[in-house]
Every structure is written in structure tokens, then in C-alpha cells.
Amino acid sequence: xxxxxxxxxxxxxxxEKLRIGDQVYITGTIYTGRDAAHKKLVELIEANKxxxxxxxxxxxxxxxxxxxxxxxxxxxxxxTTSYRMDSYAPYLYALGIKATIGKGARSEEVKxxxxxxxxxxxxxxGGAGALISKRIIKSEIVAYPELGPEAIRKMEVxxxxxxxxxxxxxxxxxxxxxxxxxxx
Amino acid sequence: xxxISLKDVKExxxxxxxxxxxxxxxxVINVIKESMEKEESPEGKAVFDQLLENAEIARKEKLGLCQxxxxxxxxxxxGEEIQFKKEDGLESLSQAINxxxxxxxxxGYLRKSVVEDPLRRKNTxxxxxxxxxxxxxxxxxxxxxxxxxxGGAENMSAIRMLAPAAGQKGIEDFVVETVDSAGPNPCPPIxxxxxxxxxxxxxxxxxxxALLRRPLGSHHSDPFYADMEKRxxxxxxxxxxxPQGIGGRITALAVxxxxxxxxxxxxxxxxxxxxxxxxxLTFEL
Ligand code: SF4
Numbered sequence: 001x002x003x004x005x006x007x008x009x010x011x012x013x014x015x016e017k018l019r020i021g022d023q024v025y026i027t028g029t030i031y032t033g034r035d036a037a038h039k040k041l042v043e044l045i046e047a048n049k050x051x052x053x054x055x056x057x058x059x060x061x062x063x064x065x066x067x068x069x070x071x072x073x074x075x076x077x078x079x080t081t082s083y084r085m086d087s088y089a090p091y092l093y094a095l096g097i098k099a100t101i102g103k104g105a106r107s108e109e110v111k112x113x114x115x116x117x118x119x120x121x122x123x124x125x126g127g128a129g130a131l132i133s134k135r136i137i138k139s140e141i142v143a144y145p146e147l148g149p150e151a152i153r154k155m156e157v158x159x160x161x162x163x164x165x166x167x168x169x170x171x172x173x174x175x176x177x178x179x180x181x182x183x184x
Numbered sequence: 185x186x187x188i189s190l191k192d193v194k195e196x197x198x199x200x201x202x203x204x205x206x207x208x209x210x211x212v213i214n215v216i217k218e219s220m221e222k223e224e225s226p227e228g229k230a231v232f233d234q235l236l237e238n239a240e241i242a243r244k245e246k247l248g249l250c251q252x253x254x255x256x257x258x259x260x261x262x263g264e265e266i267q268f269k270k271e272d273g274l275e276s277l278s279q280a281i282n283x284x285x286x287x288x289x290x291x292g293y294l295r296k297s298v299v300e301d302p303l304r305r306k307n308t309x310x311x312x313x314x315x316x317x318x319x320x321x322x323x324x325x326x327x328x329x330x331x332x333x334x335g336g337a338e339n340m341s342a343i344r345m346l347a348p349a350a351g352q353k354g355i356e357d358f359v360v361e362t363v364d365s366a367g368p369n370p371c372p373p374i375x376x377x378x379x380x381x382x383x384x385x386x387x388x389x390x391x392x393x394a395l396l397r398r399p400l401g402s403h404h405s406d407p408f409y410a411d412m413e414k415r416x417x418x419x420x421x422x423x424x425x426x427p428q429g430i431g432g433r434i435t436a437l438a439v440x441x442x443x444x445x446x447x448x449x450x451x452x453x454x455x456x457x458x459x460x461x462x463x464x465l466t467f468e469l
Pocket of ligand 1: 078079080127250251253333334335336369370460
């Protein structure tokens with residue numbers, strides 16, 4: 001299992017080298033979104049309207065942080081469960097999103113989209129929001145402030161730690177890992 | 185007659201909702217450490233390491249252990265002989281608890297995770313209403329247990345009305361199936377609360393109550409159910425899901441069971457899944 005340092009925006013070449021189980025450290029800009037924001041984004045896509053940010057080569061992090069204390073860029077900020085975004089994710093991968101970050105398993109449709117559009121699904125440690133917040137340098141709301149914790153944020157991250165759960169070759173770390181440790 | 189001021193209730197609630205979200209209890213940390221020893225997967229061990237480091241940071245910086253600071257769930261043991269004193273505009277006990285939640289979640293920079301309607305989904309903005317379960321008890325005891333219950337683990341919970349003939353095996357299979365199909369979603373390592381018996385609604389409440397038992401990982405006082413807890417934990421940890429679902433020996437930290445009498449035709453079972461971020465705190469007045 002390899003270790004990679006990647007800087008956003010991501011390219012096809014970045015994605016091609018990633019395999020399940022690889023450790024990746026991300027530096028640069030990432031965008032956040034949860035259920036409510038995804039619903040709005042997909043409504044815009046279906047109405048052929050422009051999105052609030054350029055999605056080409058970008059990463060979406062499924063997170064709804066706690067409010068930042070004064071002087072801090074962000075509060076606790078770990079991943080939320082990804083399957084709730086499964087019905088929306090293929091639309092965004094189709095437009096050029098190269099990676100999503102969350103926790104938990106993805107649907108077959110999402111895994112197909114990863115193959116089709118050369119993209120990955122990355123896992124961050126669920127329930128380690130305080131630790132993860134240390135890798136987020138800046139955070140600002142760029143769309144839907146009325147959604148509170150569910151607003152879309154633009155974050156600057158440095159060496160943000162994730163593991164490749166699903167790669168563009170159909171690999172699935174959850175299935176492989178479970179097989180390895182399953183006892184009848 | 186014991187008199188308790190509603191203002192005291194509010195202040196205590198305000199404190200526990202914050203402390204519980206910042207400081208992981210010692211018994212939970214101990215079970216995490218013990219389980220880490222048993223974890224065979226190096227990647228799994230690394231996850232445990234991060235959980236312990238996370239707990240350190242959260243405690244020192246008064247930062248949410250998890251960004252999902254939960255629905256505010258309360259179990260109240262309310263002595264029948266207590267009188268409550270209205271103060272500071274607080275007119276009722278439930279108002280005092282809700283006010284404590286409102287102020288505590290604001291003061292502690294905790295996330296507001298409640299929508300006011302299940303389908304129209306507008307955030308209430310202050311994490312109220314609190315989810316309060318009352319239990320009337322004789323005497324003048326007033327004991328309040330707060331649990332910050334995140335959505336990820338709660339969503340993987342399940343309930344089933346089994347036929348009595350399904351018996352012990354039916355119960356155990358259902359529990360293991362529920363954990364298996366939850367897979368990586370509820371942030372394993374998890375804690376499994378099982379409610380057996382009662383009727384439809386009480387079995388779910390029993391499952392949640394099972395999560396309140398302390399210290400974490402201690403067993404039911406009835407050896408029959410203590411054995412079932414041990415057997416279930418063993419079966420669950422053979423699944424291979426592992427920390428965060430990436431494969432490993434430890435999928436669950438503990439299984440707690442609570443039981444209750446039930447109808448001759450019924451065998452209800454409920455499974456309430458809780459994550460490693462087991463935020464629980466009690467106060468008494
Ligand atoms: S399941 Fe628990 S640890 Fe995971 S995100 Fe939800 S509250 Fe946090």
C-alpha cells in the first residue's frame with residue numbers, strides 16, 4: 001500500500017495511480033457538502049444552471065463541522081456517512097469532481113461512476129473530528145449559508161489524511177478488508 | 185419535601201451537554217485501549233491510535249469529539265416526592281432541560297443537528313427539542329443522564345417483531361445481521377445495545393437504555409444474558425468489518441442487553457447501534 005501526497009485540483013494521472021488501501025495526504029482547496037447542499041446542486045445541474053463553484057478536478061468532503069471557536073478556522077470536522085449522497089454523487093463525478101471524502105460504503109452506481117469518469121472515493125476516520133480539524137487551515141462559506149452546518153464551505157487543507165476506499169478500477173477496500181479478517 | 189430549583193437543573197444540563205461532548209469517559213477510553221491490544225490489523229490499530237489522539241485534543245481544546253454532537257437524549261429518574269421551584273422564567277422541568285440544551289450547545293460551539301419537521305427539514309437552530317425519557321421513581325431521587333446520539337450510528341439501528349419460536353437463536357442472528365449490514369457506516373468500533381421483550385415501543389427504548397450501562401463492557405446481572413452478551417460480541421468480532429470497516433478483529437467494543445416481560449404471542453427485539461464516540465454523562469441533584 002503506497003503513500004501519496006496530492007495537491008488539488010486533481011488530474012486523471014493522479015487518480016490513475018491510486019489503489020485501494022493507499023494512504024493519501026491532500027493539500028490545497030477542497031469543498032464541503034452534505035445532503036441538503038447536494039440536493040440543491042443537483043437541482044441546478046438538472047435545470048442546466050451554473051454551480052456555485054467550478055467542480056473540475058475538485059474534491060467534495062462530506063462534512064458538517066461544529067461552529068468554529070473565535071480565532072479558529074473551523075470546529076470539529078470529521079466525515080459524515082456517504083451513502084446519503086449516493087444518488088447525487090454520479091452527477092458531480094460526471095461534471096469533473098475527481099474525489100469525494102466521507103465514511104461508510106458506496107452504492108454500485110457510485111462505483112460505476114468512479115470507473116466511468118476516472119475518480120475515487122476516499123475515507124477519513126469517522127469520529128475523529130477534533131484530530132482532523134488540525135489539518136484544516138482555512139474555511140469559508142461559499143454557498144447556501146442558510147443551511148447552517150450544511151452550507152457549502154471552501155476549505156484550505158494541509159496534508160489532510162485519507163485512505164483510498166474505492167479506486168477507478170472497481171476495487172473496494174471494505175470488501176477486501178472484511179474478507180481478510182472474516183472468520184466462519 | 186425536597187425542592188429543586190429549575191435554574192439548577194438548567195445549569196447542570198448546560199454543563200453536561202458540553203462536558204460529554206468534549207471528554208470521553210474513562211471507561212470508554214479503557215475499553216478502546218483493551219480492544220486495541222486485541223486488534224490484529226495494523227491499519228485497524230492505527231485507527232484506534234487516532235481515536236485516542238482525537239480524545240486528547242477534544243478534551244484539551246474543548247472541541248467536539250465528533251462534529252456530530254448529536255441529538256440531546258435524556259433519561260430522567262424523577263422521584264415522586266420532589267417539588268420544583270420556578271425561577272428565572274423557567275416554568276417547567278422540560279423547559280429547564282430544553283433551555284440547558286439551547287444554552288449549552290451555543291456556549292460549547294456544538295453543532296445544531298435538529299430539523300423541525302422530518303420532511304420540510306428546516307434546522308431549529310439551537311439543537312432543541314431535547315429527547316427526554318421520564319421514569320417516575322419512589323422517593324426523592326433526581327438523576328439525569330445525557331447522551332449525545334449521532335445520526336450515523338442511530339441510522340443503522342433496527343427493530344423486529346419475532347415469533348417466540350425464533351428463540352435465542354433468532355434473536356442472536358438478528359443482532360449479528362444488523363451489525364453486518366451496517367458495515368462501515370456507523371463508525372466502527374461500535375457499541376451494540378439490544379432490547380429484548382416488552383412491546384414494539386418499549387423494546388426500542390430498552391435497546392437505548394442498554395447503552396447507558398456503566399462501566400462500558402460490564403455484563404448483565406443475569407448470567408443467562410451475560411453469556412449471550414459475550415457470545416454476541418464474539419460472533420460480531422468474527423465478521424471482520426474492523427475499525428472504520430477497513431477490515432480487522434474489532435468491530436464492536438461491547439454488547440449490552442436489557443430485557444422486559446412481553447406478550448405470550450411476541451418476541452420483540454431492537455438493536456440500537458452506538459459508535460465509539462460514546463458520549464454519556466449523568467448528574468444528580
Ligand atoms: S456515527 Fe458517531 S462517530 Fe460517527 S460521525 Fe456519527 S456521531 Fe460521529
